Amino acid sequence: MTDTPAVRPHVSFEVETTVPTTHGTFRMRAYRDLDTGADHIAIVSGRPVDGALVRVHSECLTGEAFGSLKCECGPQLDAALDTIHNHGGVVIYLRGHEGRGIGLINKLRAYKLQEEGLDTLDANLALGLPADAREYTAAADILRDLGIESVRLLTNNPDKRDQLTAHGIDVAEMVPLVVGVGAFNEAYLDTKRDRMGHQLPGELDTGFDAVG
Ligand SMILES: Nc1nc2c(ncn2[C@@H]2O[C@H](COP(=O)(O)OP(=O)(O)OP(=O)(O)O)[C@@H](O)[C@H]2O)c(=O)[nH]1
Numbered sequence: 280m281t282d283t284p285a286v287r288p289h290v291s292f293e294v295e296t297t298v299p300t301t302h303g304t305f306r307m308r309a310y311r312d313l314d315t316g317a318d319h320i321a322i323v324s325g326r327p328v329d330g331a332l333v334r335v336h337s338e339c340l341t342g343e344a345f346g347s348l349k350c351e352c353g354p355q356l357d358a359a360l361d362t363i364h365n366h367g368g369v370v371i372y373l374r375g376h377e378g379r380g381i382g383l384i385n386k387l388r389a390y391k392l393q394e395e396g397l398d399t400l401d402a403n404l405a406l407g408l409p410a411d412a413r414e415y416t417a418a419a420d421i422l423r424d425l426g427i428e429s430v431r432l433l434t435n436n437p438d439k440r441d442q443l444t445a446h447g448i449d450v451a452e453m454v455p456l457v458v459g460v461g462a463f464n465e466a467y468l469d470t471k472r473d474r475m476g477h478q479l480p481g482e483l484d485t486g487f488d489a490v491g
């Protein structure tokens with residue numbers, strides 16, 4: 280990890296500062312994505328080491344800022360920040376990943392198609408867009424900038440593990456992150472498990488049933 284600007288093929292380190300949050304105090308390191316122009320943040324607790332607990336988190340405005348119950352991104356981010364504050368590690372927050380990489384407006388277009396009966400995967404395809412357009416070169420470069428080559432990855436998504444592995448990061452373990460399951464996202468999570476390969480329990484525990 281460096282305090283001086285370091286340019287890697289896909290990201291440049293820009294600045295590091297300390298930010299207190301409701302989850303604890305973290306060091307936040309900002310990176311510019313040299314391929315897309317997006318600004319990513321590495322949220323660090325403790326000293327980054329090989330084998331660190333890492334969450335590579337895709338931006339989700341509706342779930343994280345507005346409390347949408349259609350997905351579980353907000354509770355996952357909260358749980359990841361709590362866990363990483365308690366045990367040390369890194370949350371890499373990836374901008375430009377909104378809607379699995381199709382963008383905010385297309386995600387809402389996909390939601391509209393889901394209102395008409397399509398599931399989360401078919402809605403993307405009906406828009407002529409990939410089921411999942413995200414890629415993880417920037418995340419791998421950010422990990423290397425932090426001096427991390429091997430991670431315990433907080434995720435249920437094997438594609439995330441496989442893509443990071445393809446970019447040279449050793450994913451020693453996938454650590455499940457099943458939180459925020461509720462009545463409004465049960466079908467969405469079923470689709471992620473049954474059609475997109477996510478490692479989710481067969482019987483999802485709808486711990487907090489949504490109202491309204
Ligand atoms: N296109 C589309 N994107 C969605 C939908 N619901 C959530 N998202 C986006 O999906 C991304 C999160 O991906 P997920 O598949 O929920 O989870 P993941 O990050 O791949 O896997 P985990 O690491 O296990 O959380 C965020 O960018 C969300 O904005 C949807 O119905 N359609």
Ligand SMILES: [Zn+2]
Nearest residue numbers: 339342350352
């Ligand atoms: Zn979401």
